Amino acid sequence: MTSSDDPYADLEPTWTDADVPPDDDVPPPPPEDVPGPVVEDAPVAPARPAAGSPSGAQQAAPRDDRADATRRAKLAMLRGLMDTAGGEGGTLREQATVALRGLVGRDDVELRDDQWRAIEALVAFHRRALVVQRTGWGKSAVYFVATSLLRARGAGPTVIVSPLLALMRDQIAAASRAGIRAVTINSANVTEWDAIHARIAAGEVDVLLCSPERLNNPAFRDEVLPRLAADAGLVVVDEAHCISDWGHDFRPDYRRIRTLLADLPPGIPVLATTATANERVTRDVAEQLAVPGEGVGGEAVALATNDDVLVLRGALDRESLHLAVLELRDQPTRVAWLVEALQEIDGSGIVYCLTVSAAEEVAAQLRTAGLAVASYTGRTDPTQREQLEEDLKENRVKALVATSALGMGFDKPDLAFVVHLGAPSSPIAYYQQVGRAGRGVDDAVVVLLPGHEDTAIWEWFGSQAFPAEDQVRATLAALTQTGETMSTATLETYVDLKRSRLETMLKVLDVDGAVRRVQGGWVATGEPWVYDAARYGRVEETRHAEQQAMRDYVATDGCRMRFLRAQLDDPALPDGWTCGRCDRCGGVTLPPPPDAETVASAREEMDRPGVEVEPRKMWPSGLATLGLDLKGKIPDGERAEVGRAVARFDGLGWSGPVRELFAPRTPDGETPAALRTAAARVLDDWSAIRGEAPEDGEAPLLVEGVVAVRSVTRPQLTYHLANGLASYLGVPLIGAVGPVPGSEEPGRHDVNSAQRLAGVARRLRLELGEGALAGLPGRRVLLVDDWTESGWTLTVAARLLRQAGAAGVHPFVLGVR
Template identity: 60%
Template sequence: MSSPSDLRDEAERTLRALAGDHARLRDDQWTAIDALVVGRRRALVVQRTGWGKSAVYFVATRLLRARGAGPTVIVSPLLALMRNQIDAAERAGIRARTINSANTDDWETIFAEVGRGEVDVLLVSPERLNNPDFRDLVLPRLAAGAGLVVVDEAHCISDWGHDFRPDYRRIRTLLADLPPDVPVLATTATANARVTRDVAEQLAPSGTDARPGETLVLRGPLERESLHLSVVATPTAEQRIAWLAERLDGLPGSGIVYTLTVAAAHEIAAFLRDRGHEVAAYTGQTEQAERLQAEQDLLDNKLKALVATSALGMGYDKPDLGFIVHVGAPQSPVAYYQQIGRAGRGVDRAEVILLPGREDREIWEYFASMAFPPEAVVRDTLRVLDEAGRPLSLGALEPRVDLGRSRLEMMLKVLDVDGAVRRVKGGWTATGAPWTYDRERYERVTAERRREQQAMLDYITTTGCREEFLRRRLDDPAAAPCGRCDNCTGRHRSADVAAESTARARDRLHRPGVDVPPRRMWPTGVKDDLGVAGRIAPGEQAETGRALGRLTDIGWGNRLRDLFAAGDTDVPPDMLDAVVTVLAAWDWHARPTGVVTIGSRSRPRLVTGLGHRIADIGRLPYLGELAPVGDPVPRRHNSAQRLRSVWNAFALPDPLTAALATAPGPVLLVDDRVETGWTMTVAARLLRQVGAPAVLPLTLATPN
């Protein structure tokens, strides 16, 4: 066995191979490495971004492998993070491979390489842990042969983490199945004291041999000496993006502009490009190849900025990022500090600017609505699975459970970890195991989210040190005034914007018109009761429609949300003018020859009035209204449920039927908003069945 001094010398040499001749191990880095290699312990390292957490597990891997240990298994959340880690490992002569959904054809080859001892590091995405084949066939082999297990971004293990991922909870099962002498390292840059305790407890070995306080926790100060924080309060969305366009070139180097929604990312990127800036939009909906190219272009400084949602998150590694700008505030100081920590790692000064908006709270509320479902919905799902007697896929469950697909999948993953359901080939099954709805836990999480949101509002208005404020929210005991932020220095950025820039931004944000694609396929699971399946017949489909704007827009979105919040009222004149502009720019195959409205119980004045005004302005006949029948339609959350609820919700009055039977051309079908698209689909089908040659949907708003 090497002496402590020899072991550290070996560790230092490995670090220099990894990071360059200048690199030296920090004391806490060595403490963690020693605990893993010599003590075979479980350790949690909470250190700021750029501190060198990856160096700990790469150096530990080299030392353990030299002593005959198996490969290191790293559970890591994003492909971007995996790519950077593989590059870093190769620089140190460490052979790394990755297993994820994008390389399934290579899995057998990779496992064979692992078996032959040719792989030092195997990186696994957390989603793999809940794949049936991987969980049942691969994971036990990895757990039995691993020399070290690493959990990156470990705050995701905790329900309290700001980026809670159900797949990460499966890691607890992995850790429980490890042999007792396999060391475990968990790392994160963003965990307050509560999350740190929670993660440390989950890392600790269970069983009769477990010792109290088994997890070694190494938590360092979170100060980032290069960051210069400031807040710029502007009253309107157009002033915010105009301010950004005027000052972007003056910000150092290249950076990231974060937005809260996909729509905002695309809007802001388009406006900045119009103003001559080299930027690209980056969201979770961006195609993978395009995302990879955008990441590389920013790394190569070919772009001034990526305008991104949080999809550009954990693991993007560009040490010389010179600025981070947020157009809209994240909903917690923890999330905010995690994002801004990507800047200034390799430069002396980086600018961090927050441009909060009044719509931020509404967006937070929307995200909050995606929380764990009410007990009745969960129990109903368990009953459906239990009565099915066979595995049900997400597509088969949707018609029977009133949840959208992403929320349904999240709920099932939580229930899987809780033992109430199990993912198998073909879908999901109920286990029959007792399960308790932990209302107290969910209410605590919800209450904590509200406290975090209020803390973010307090950050915006604080007159004290901004970095100290954030570090105290992360329970950093070393938090102290930074001396660099706008409040510490008294140098606050001006919010002034040239009138011409604001006008340009207003024109961009309020540029009317968004495509509304028609539904082309019936949802699965409705054939037995509604008699429809597969592709919607071309003769019953709507054309591609148009909406004035998205509810998530930072331009029209604010106005539309205010309009709907006001109840049933007339469409404001400027909004009507914008609708007319949408109609004038519509590249339809044939001009509409009449106007029909969809009868509304909640906003009859708004919808009917809009239809009449459009008919008058366009000199078109107003043909009538699809009359609502039956009880009011409750809100439904997925396609099958929504279609059922609107299938018989409208009737065609005889005069309207007669008018449509002789309609010489397309009909403009008007409603206030499109959400799932099924109301418009059913309404268009009714109109086409009685003779409308084509249906052109027109609505004020669409969700996104």
């Protein structure tokens, strides 16, 4: 705030000691030779306080006596005014306590000191605050109580930016219990947006929740966001670590919050909350909160500087959690232990897996063992997700076997356990997920079962990071040269990035001002843009450091909760502190490793090779740009049948041998014996390649030949596999589909769908002799490749065979990525 903005700038400090706020508001002055804290509402510097600080609040340097006296007197006057404002009577803190008790439904609860500090900063002084506190501390109580007090004083509704529908549902329910009227704007209720804004204008809405993705929707950004900024009485950014690309769960759409904050009128308070932010992330989020806004007449107003953001960081110990790590030899042993453990551990909980396939397969295996569980992943239908959340909350299931899709904001106070089959790539992400447990119970068991495959999974997710500069420049050039709105699908024909990475990159460029999302796609803004290679490099280094820290967590012989608190830069972590509850401290006893019989049973259950390979049914958009006359639906007469694979790369059971076979270190060679057997079993169980079985005999084989996809990288493997399957079926290997001369160099798999198809379509041709070509019409063939990811090699090869007269093409591969 500049002096011209200060309503007390012309006051002379002539007050006496009676004018100074009481001791509970302002700490006593320090001794002359010892630096001490200033008024607790003074601007907060981002530097980390000394370990052991009770509140973890970051403090500014002391001011000179005259300035400090002036500030304290103003503070006393303001507090006196705010204590009597509103219609409920009592001091502001008394009113806040009444609101809190209404929220939780109990008359014996009191505000924590830092809850009160945050509420006072928002309501009395309209400040910006960042609250970093452990899960279950009561961060949502801060913004609901502040909302109640601000609304009583005539402020507009609170706008909460929340990342997950599950979190929104819980927050709406919590608000309703406190008599706070909450609504949500999301992609499922677009037709209700006008009605919701009419309710806001009529004063009938206290809280409006929206997702960060909504902030980047063109209609929402251009039509709704300005009205929200103008009407808001308080803005809340929940799970604020998502703002920071240093965070474990960075989401580009969260950066759009800067636009919302910049458009706020002066004096609108802002609160950001998270449980998982280390010092670096905390500093970055505070910088985002300090973005300047627009003043009257469009002149920039310094609404906040980084020093003006009140940062409250508390102790991150979770006294109910008993942490443990159990290292078991392989997947069957880990799943066998889980089967037995879930029958011994009381209550219900969450089993986390690193991939969707693993979650689905583990859930199926646990159900086979008689346990009431269900899978919960990014592929789960939203309606079903809501039902599954309720089933877990009501203890109708023993566990949900989930990916990180079930994480932030899911609130079940009596969640009794969290088990991880596979380690997350970051201790901070791990702390966030285990924080679901033990919120409302004295003891909760938290177990990590790390796997040998964890590193490979981390590396795959890491490969989705921000692209190289040449790929970014190619995207900007495509948008600039056409001068037109381009959809993501059309951009894929100009850029070799996969869809998910392309969309993420475009969101970052949008926030940076280089592109803009509009109806129908994206346009270039023409604004200069700099590729911050140094920053992206540091983010990558941080990612690798966090992965190593996760390995260190598994291996540590020290206190596990201390390790996690240190990783999060807990400001209240004393030297030498231990939790006394984890396996290293002797505070948890786990079920023993499973016996041989139980492991054998789990292994047998996993020994089920065979997954479907869905054929491609549509060509990508915009292929004419790449010189291909392909569009729309793939005709039935040119399409492959539903295929089969031994396993997915990211699952359990046979996924392990498949991953090992295709690991970069594995040389080309014959198909391993175990996978030959698995492939034969898949063929035996594949009804589509056989006809109707007579009553007294076997079903006739419909496939009359095998065609190999000739591999340049693994020629021995694919030939041996195709020849072996032909021999097993008793049909001839009639030829191959291979690269045209001069195109033997294998195509890239790390590109988007359109680019991958273009490369495959130009590269492949039929390699069948005259006799095979003459005999192909009307016959069905088995098309054999080593593995598939995009599906375009199988699609193009099947199309070539169908165009040559094949009645049906049945793809078979060892693995599906």
